[in-house]
Every structure is written in structure tokens, then in C-alpha cells.
Amino acid sequence: MKHRxxxxxxxxxxxxxxxxxxxxxxxxxxHERIVTTTPKAKELKRFxxxxxxxxxxxxxxxxxxxxxxxKDVEVLNKLFDSIAGRFKARPGGYxxxxxxxxxxxxxxxxxxxxxxDRAAAEAEGGEEKAEQKTEKKAAKAKEPKAAKAxxxxxxxxxxxxxKKGAEE
Numbered sequence: 001m002k003h004r005x006x007x008x009x010x011x012x013x014x015x016x017x018x019x020x021x022x023x024x025x026x027x028x029x030x031h032e033r034i035v036t037t038t039p040k041a042k043e044l045k046r047f048x049x050x051x052x053x054x055x056x057x058x059x060x061x062x063x064x065x066x067x068x069x070x071k072d073v074e075v076l077n078k079l080f081d082s083i084a085g086r087f088k089a090r091p092g093g094y095x096x097x098x099x100x101x102x103x104x105x106x107x108x109x110x111x112x113x114x115x116x117d118r119a120a121a122e123a124e125g126g127e128e129k130a131e132q133k134t135e136k137k138a139a140k141a142k143e144p145k146a147a148k149a150x151x152x153x154x155x156x157x158x159x160x161x162x163k164k165g166a167e168e
Contacts, residue, residue: 008043021043024040026071028044028048028114029079029083032118036111036113038111041111041113045095045113048113052084056088058080086117096116
């Protein structure tokens with residue numbers, strides 16, 4: 001019976017499992033979206049939500065506690081500066097798991113785990129990128145096209161013919 005047993009072993013030792021989850025939460029917070037197997041994603045969701053809750057509290061003590069789990073200083077600063085602010089009003093459930101099918105090599109069930117507000121943050125950044133792209137297209141349309149340089153491929157057969165003639 002599994003009374004009061006929480007979590008999954010993921011077929012790893014305790015040290016390996018905690019190191020893997022720390023690395024995965026660091027990657028998740030850095031990229032805000034990662035692809036992994038579904039059992040790992042479910043464990044990572046529990047782990048990441050706890051770290052984000054620490055960041056929302058924001059004190060020096062909670063920063064030190066989060067530093068135990070997130071070893072990269074840049075990611076830790078991003079967590080406390082931007083990610084925690086985005087989740088201030090949300091009481092929990094900071095991550096989303098979306099199943100994406102099965103992996104080709106071993107048929108493992110794969111999932112994408114991402115931060116919930118990633119789409120909203122991406123939309124704000126996406127509008128700016130779209131404006132930049134239209135500006136670039138307009139600038140390219142205004143510039144006259146230069147004449148194309150002669151191709152080098154035509155010169156190669158002549159060189160080969162000269163080598164054959166020199167050998168004979």
C-alpha cells in the first residue's frame with residue numbers, strides 16, 4: 001500500500017532524481033517551455049510551482065531557499081524579477097502540461113511543460129517583432145536589387161577540361 005507516499009521515483013536514485021529536477025526547473029524557468037516525458041513533467045510541475053511560490057514571497061530568506069533548487073544566478077534573478085511579478089495575482093497552478101504524442105525511439109509518452117502566462121508574454125513581444133519585420137520588409141522593397149554575380153559553376157568544367165588536356 002502507498003499510504004502517505006508522494007511523488008514518483010522515475011527509476012532513479014534520490015540524488016539523481018533531485019539533481020535532474022533541479023536542472024529541469026532551471027531549464028523551464030530559462031526557456032519558459034521544455035519538452036520531456038509525461039511522468040517527468042508531472043513531477044516537475046510540483047517542483048516548479050514550489051519554486052515560483054518562493055519567488056512570489058520575495059524576501060532574502062526565500063531567495064536563499066530558491067537558490068538551493070535553481071543554481072543559475074541569471075535564472076534566479078529572472079525568476080525573482082520578472083516571473084514572480086507576472087504571477088502575483090495567481091494563487092497557484094503556474095505551469096501547464098500539454099501532451100504531444102509519443103517519442104519515435106522508445107514510444108515514450110511526451111509532453112510540453114510551460115509557464116501558463118507564457119502565451120501572454122509572448123504576444124506582447126510578438127507584436128513588437130511583427131512591427132520590426134514589416135519595417136524590414138518595407139526597407140528591402142525600397143532598395144533596388146543589385147546585379148547578380150557570375151556563377152562559379154561555369155568555370156569549373158573549363159578547369160577540369162584543361163587538367164585533362166595537360167595530363168594527356
